[in-house]
Amino acid sequence: MTEQNTPDHDPIHAEQGHESSLNAEASPQSPIGEPEPFTEIENLVQENNALKDKVLRTLAEMENLRRRTEREVADAKLYGVTSFARDMLTFADNLRRAVESVPAEEKEGASAALQSFVEGIELTERDFLSRLARVGVKKLEPKGEKFDPNMHEALFEVPDPSVPAGTVVQVMEDGFSIGDRCLRPAKVGVARGGPKAETVN
Numbered sequence: 001m002t003e004q005n006t007p008d009h010d011p012i013h014a015e016q017g018h019e020s021s022l023n024a025e026a027s028p029q030s031p032i033g034e035p036e037p038f039t040e041i042e043n044l045v046q047e048n049n050a051l052k053d054k055v056l057r058t059l060a061e062m063e064n065l066r067r068r069t070e071r072e073v074a075d076a077k078l079y080g081v082t083s084f085a086r087d088m089l090t091f092a093d094n095l096r097r098a099v100e101s102v103p104a105e106e107k108e109g110a111s112a113a114l115q116s117f118v119e120g121i122e123l124t125e126r127d128f129l130s131r132l133a134r135v136g137v138k139k140l141e142p143k144g145e146k147f148d149p150n151m152h153e154a155l156f157e158v159p160d161p162s163v164p165a166g167t168v169v170q171v172m173e174d175g176f177s178i179g180d181r182c183l184r185p186a187k188v189g190v191a192r193g194g195p196k197a198e199t200v201n
Helices: 011-026 037-079 082-100 104-108 112-134
Strands: 137-139 152-159 168-173 176-178 181-184 186-192
Touching: 082 112, 082 176, 082 181, 104 112, 112 137, 152 168
Parallel strands: 152 186
Antiparallel strands: 137 176, 168 186, 176 181
C-alpha cells in the first residue's frame, strides 16, 4: 500500500512554518526609522519651549505697542492745539496792552465807568488765560529766574550787581509754554555783572 502524507505531517509545510517562526523572532519590535520615545519627548519639549518664547516675545511687543500708542494719543491731545494756541497769543497780548494802556494813577481817579471798563478787560484776560491753561498752555513768569535759552529770548543785558549774572530782570514780552514745550519764548532782559548764579545739582 502507498503511504499518504497528511497535511499535519507535510515536510514542506513544516519547513515553511519553521522559517516563518525564525523570521518572526529575527524581526525588530518597532519599524525601522521610527524615533526612540525619549528622543521624541525631547523634541516636543524643545518645540514647546520655542513656542513659549515666541508667545512671550509677542506679548512684550504688544505691550510696547500699547504704551507707544497711548503716548502718541496723549501727545496728539496735548500738542494738537499748538498752532491754534499760538495764534491766540496775539489776543492775550492785546488784552495785556489794553490793561497797561491806562496808567495806575489815572485808574485811581477815574470815573466809575472807566474803572468798570478796565476791570472788565482784566477779568477777560484772566478768563482767557485760564481757558488756555485747560488745554495745557501756561504763561511764563521768568522775572527773577535764571535765564533759560529753551524758554527765554534775551534782548539785552542790564548791569545789575545786586542779582546773580544771568538772572532775568525785565520781561518785554510774555512767553508761553504748552505741556513741557515752549510755545513762545519770553523776550527778556538779563542781568550782567553780579555774582554767578549757583548751579543746582
